[in-house]
Every structure is written in structure tokens, then in C-alpha cells.
Amino acid sequence: KIFVGTAIKAQIIQHSILHQHLKRHKEMKVALITGITGQDGAYLAEFLLKKGYEVHGLKRRSSLFNTDRIDHLYQDPHEEGVKLKLHFGDLTDSTNLIRLIQEIQPDEIYNLAAMSHVKVSFDTPEYTANADGIGTLRILEAVRLLGLTKKTRVYQASTSELYGLVQAVPQSETTPFYPRSPYAVAKMYAYWITVNYREAYDMYACNGILFNHESPIRGETFVTRKITRAAAKIALGLQNCLYLGNLSAQRDWGHAKDYVEAMWLILQQEKPEDFVIATGITTTVRDFVRMTFAELGIEVEFSGKDEHEKGVIIDIDTEKVAELGLDLDSLKIGQTIVKVDPKYFRPTEVELLLGDPTKAKTKLGWELKYDLPALVKDMVHSDLHLMKKDQYLKKGGYQTMNYFE
Ligand code: NDP
Ligand code: GDR
DSSP states (O other): OHHHHHHHHHHHHHHHHHHHHHHHHHHSOEEEEETTTSHHHHHHHHHHHHTTOEEEEEEOOOSSOOOGGGGGGOOOTTSTTOOEEEEEOOTTOHHHHHHHHHHHOOSEEEEOOSOOOHHHHHHSHHHHIIIIIIHHHHHHHHHHHTTOTTTOEEEEEEEGGGTOSOSSSSBOTTSOOOOOSHHHHHHHHHHHHHHHHHHHHOOOEEEEEEOOEEOTTSOTTSHHHHHHHHHHHHHTTSOSOEEESOTTOEEOOEEHHHHHHHHHHHTTSSSOOOEEEOOSOOEEHHHHHHHHHHHTTEEEEEESOGGGOEEEEEEEOHHHHHHTTOOGGGOOTTOEEEEEOGGGOOSSOOOBOOBOOHHIIIIIOOOOSOOHHHHHHHHHHHHHHHHHHHHHHHHTTOOOOOOOO
16 A cells, blocks of 8 residues: 555656656747857857757858857757757758758747858858848748748847948937948848848847947957957067057947847847847947057057058056066057058948947847946956967967967
């Protein structure tokens, strides 16, 4: 009797655990992130995993590992209950996308994959149109063909580059577009095809029009990261000078961590809508350089015009420099540490971006945690740490990181 009673009890407990497990599984949302190996993909994956999502990521095959930014999130696929799953794929391959979306049956797709470098898009315009423009169509069409329009919500990574040649500032959801690069033109197609699928097929598909957002894991050839990396190297005596293009360009820079939260919020609303995500403050590249060096105790002033402009050290906070463990011997007042190289100029430039995030703040309740000084601090100290590691390896005779631009 005792044995049968215990067995029944055990069965009931087991049943309720199974029930709980199934319920949890049912409640657990499934997201697919294209571009998961990029800056935003990495932060978004981390954010969604913390929220309890099962996260699937589309990753390109490359001859070297390209998962550095998400390695800390890696889960061994042989273990049970794995929440992060990677799949090989490419935005230029429709059949691959259709098969994956059919297998994954995502509740939410975040389409972040793109050839995202504005200057490079002038060199690879056709590929950029294919991946950034038609790639978005492939995602939307896959959702439609698979009959998932009522289940799957789609977020499209739209951009402030759409505003291009200034029509009005600050730029909001109603400001007209005037794209100025093959990248921006491809993204303009992606923007409108997302709106069209929403209207034509009643899909929950939205554009986040995100202004520039940066972080310690920003790609090394975007201007902010190029500056913080080079400043760290100069301060450690590993590099003499930083070469840049248009120093007068103005950008509305935020922190990527804040911006991925906005992406998620955009997909959690009752009605699908497009939102501008920005800080509402704009700064020149020149001032970003000044702020970066100031964080390292080095005061820089600029003189000259256009390609003859240069940045010179005018003061050194020796206490701060010593505290940070920098190389005082390699820094001299009057030393030129920033020069302009016209090879970084763009055939057509976007001179001024300044976003109006009012709609996102009021409708999404989105709030910034980082301002520009906090962003600069985060990036500078992360790069200083990285470069100190590099310096240590170099001194030990080991191979160090590559410095290609
Ligand atoms: P990144 O360049 O850091 O990441 C781009 C991602 O897309 C990488 O994972 C890359 O893979 C992947 N990718 C590129 N081409 C393809 C392709 N053909 N098929 C599949 N995957 C591909 O960009 P961010 O994270 O900074 O930006 C994310 C998205 O947001 C992009 O669409 C960008 O255009 C847009 N955006 C970015 C802003 C910003 O300030 N960061 C502002 C507004 C919009 P791999 O790692 O293999 O190269
Ligand atoms: P952007 O970012 O073109 O705005 O696109 P980037 O950091 O490349 O350029 C910002 C501004 O800085 C000027 N600049 C330089 N840029 C680079 N990369 N290298 C330089 O040496 C240099 N010197 C000056 C540029 O001319 C430009 O005016 C980013 C990308 O993330 C896009 O994918 C995204 O859509 C937009 O932001 C919003």
C-alpha cells in the first residue's frame, strides 16, 4: 500500500513538473536574429536571452571564426535546454532563409544583417543592394509564403542614413528621406518594402530608424571605434598618428546597449509602427576626438582647414596619464597626433544627423542610460585594456592583433 501510494505521488509530481516545463516552453518566445555576429546582434542576443527567449542566430560561413562578439553566450549544442542556436545562412540566399524560418517558426525576427559600412557601399553597390535591400524582401516574403504573417513579427534595422542630405532638423518619423550612398538607397528600399508588407498583408512589420550607436564592440572601421582604438595606442606609444576623413561631420551618437532595448520594445506594441531612436544631441567627429583624448588626460586642439587640418597636443594631465599607466615619454606638447587623409572622404557625404526621439520616449517609454561622455568613457577604457594586453604580448615576443583599417 505504502509503495503504491508513493509511486502515485511520484507520478503526480513528475506530471506537474512536465506540465510546468511544457507551459514554460509554450510561454518562451522564439526569436531569430540575422546579423547576430555583429555589434547589435550580440547585444540583442544577450538582452533576449536574459528575457527568457530561445534565440536563433543566422551566421555567415567564414574561413575564420566570426563569433567573437557572442562567444560569451555560447552554449554547447550537445547539452539539454540550449537557448542559443546558430545556423549558417546568408541574406542573399532565399531558399536558405525560407527553410530556416520554416524550421524555427519564430515569434519575432530581428533583421539586423547588412553590409553596414557606408563608405564600403560605394565600392560594392550591387552586393549592398542585394543584401541590404532585397535581403529584407526575402525575409518578409518567406514569412508570407510560409503563412506566418499572423504569428511572426518582423523588425527591420532602418537607419538615420535615410535622411542623408539635410531636409530638416531634428529628424523625426515624418522628415523626408534623401539617401546619399548605395547603402542608404538599399536601406530605403528595405524601409518601404517593410511598410508595404505591413499595409498589404496586415503583418506586424516595423522599422526602427536608428541613429548611430556605438560601443566597445563596434566594428573597428567605424569612426568612433577607430578613434578610441587609435587614441589608446597613441597613449601607449604603439602608434604615432591617427588619420581621419571629414572631421566636421555631425552625428547623433548613442550606446548600442540602449538601442537594442528599443528594438525589442518596438515589437511589443499593440500596433506595428515605425520609430526614430536617437539621443537628440549631435556632435562633430572633431569633438569626439577631443573627448576621447581628454579621457586619457591628453588635451588636443585643431588648426588648419579641410585636408590640411591637424590635431596637436596642447596639454597633458601628467597625474591622470601616470594613473592610467600610459607612456609619458612618447607624448609631447606640440606633437601632431591627428591628420586628415582625403582617402576617407566620401563621394557624397551626410553632414548632419540629429534625431528627435519624442515618439519613442512617449509611446515606447524608452529611456537612455548612457549619454555621450559615458559612451566615450566605456569605449576608451575598453580599448585601453585591449591595447595594454596587445602591448604585453608584443613585449613577450608574441604575435599581436592586426592593424588593418
Ligand atoms: P555590423 O556591421 O556590426 O553587423 C552586421 C551583421 O550582418 C554581421 O553579423 C554580419 O556578419 C552580417 N551580415 C552582413 N552581410 C550579411 C549577409 N549577406 N547575410 C547574412 N549576414 C550578413 O552592424 P551593426 O550591428 O552596427 O548594425 C546592425 C544593423 O543595423 C545593420 O543592418 C545596420 O545597417 C543597421 N544600423 C546600424 C546602426 C549603427 O549605428 N550601428 C544605425 C542604424 C542602422 P559578419 O559578422 O559575418 O560580417
Ligand atoms: P556612418 O558611420 O557612415 O554614419 O554609418 P561612420 O562611423 O563610418 O562615419 C561617421 C562620420 O564620420 C566621418 N569620418 C569617418 N568615418 C570613418 N568610418 N572613418 C574615418 O576615418 C572617418 N573620418 C571621418 C564619416 O565621413 C561620417 O560622416 C553608421 C553605420 O553604422 C551605418 O550602418 C548606420 O546606418 C549609420 O551609422 C547610422
